[in-house]
Amino acid sequence: MTDEPTFADLPASLVSDVIARTESVAQEILSTYHALGADQSKLRSQLESSGLLLHESSFDLPVACTTCGVDGSLAVERLLATDLVACAAVAVEGLTPPSETRHWEMPHHRCFLEAERHHEKTGTILRAIMMGYELQLALEAPHDVVMFDGSLTLPVIYFNPALSAASEARELKTAQHFIESAIESLYAYGQILQCTRADRQFVGMPKYTTHREIGQLLGWDEAHDDRGLLSSLLRPGELTKPQRLHQPDQEWHLNALIALGTRSSQAEELFEIARSALARVHILYYRPAEWMPALRVELPAAVAQTPARLATVLAALKQQCAAPGMFEPYPLYMADRMVKSLSRSVLTFRQIATQNIAESYEGDIAEVFFGMHGYRTESGR
16 A cells, blocks of 8 residues: 555646536446346346256255465566566465365465566467466365466467567577477466366366357347346356357467477477367356356366366365455465565566666666666556
């Protein structure tokens, strides 16, 4: 929290203009809620008659299961002389039932920190390294249910531009590290999407999505995404029947695998495994409690099509959503809080590095402080 006034650095006229416009924006949003409320009964009846509506009571939910949440973050500190780049992934164990022993007493993590020359592609490659760390941590987790903070399609979305960027900027240490770790990351991705072990369930849980698998199936207004509507339509304990994840017009692919050199053929084989499994990923929406919105849950086909494994996922989500005030499962909430502090910590990393440089620099000390001056920090998932 900060003690500075909210509008301290804004011109008064700009603040007045924005405040004046909020009334019309509020009325527009209000009309949307009125329209949704008027159609709610009709949409609910349509959902009930479609055969897509299920209840958790129809599954034999296990009494206890262990869980883990995985999330990642990155930061690029733009300095006068160089860039300070960092990324990390954290895996946090969920609330453990009294009948279960804890697998991890402390959160597990992987991190990357380097000084780079100025380059526009650094952030793109760094994001892919972060995603690879998340995949590797998830595969190592010994828990019954492992949750990703994001879609199961994100690795392809992040790896694709990163491979192209790495092939163009091989001089970057960030690019070299990504190329070295890509095989391990692609292997983990394929194993997670196949999900062949019955005692391990991997699920993707994006907070924000524009997908409309249910809406398209039932002909709902395109102005509303599935999660927004189903948060109003689903009652506690209800879920939608698993459906195939919306697929892009073109088949999932990775460009510039040649960037991996002699390992490009191995990478292609590993990605082919992931691509085949990605085409069979299923989604469902589940509202575990009255205080929770509908959760979008993305599941490998092996989990979605096996009632016992699906029941384990539902039980894990219900157990980890027991605290009002958290709009996501507990381990994802904790992982998000931990790893998102990385961008705030980069300033401290820079200060420590500046001090170390200053202690051994034999020239004008002012040059060090000018060179290590930060303009801004760019951060993200």
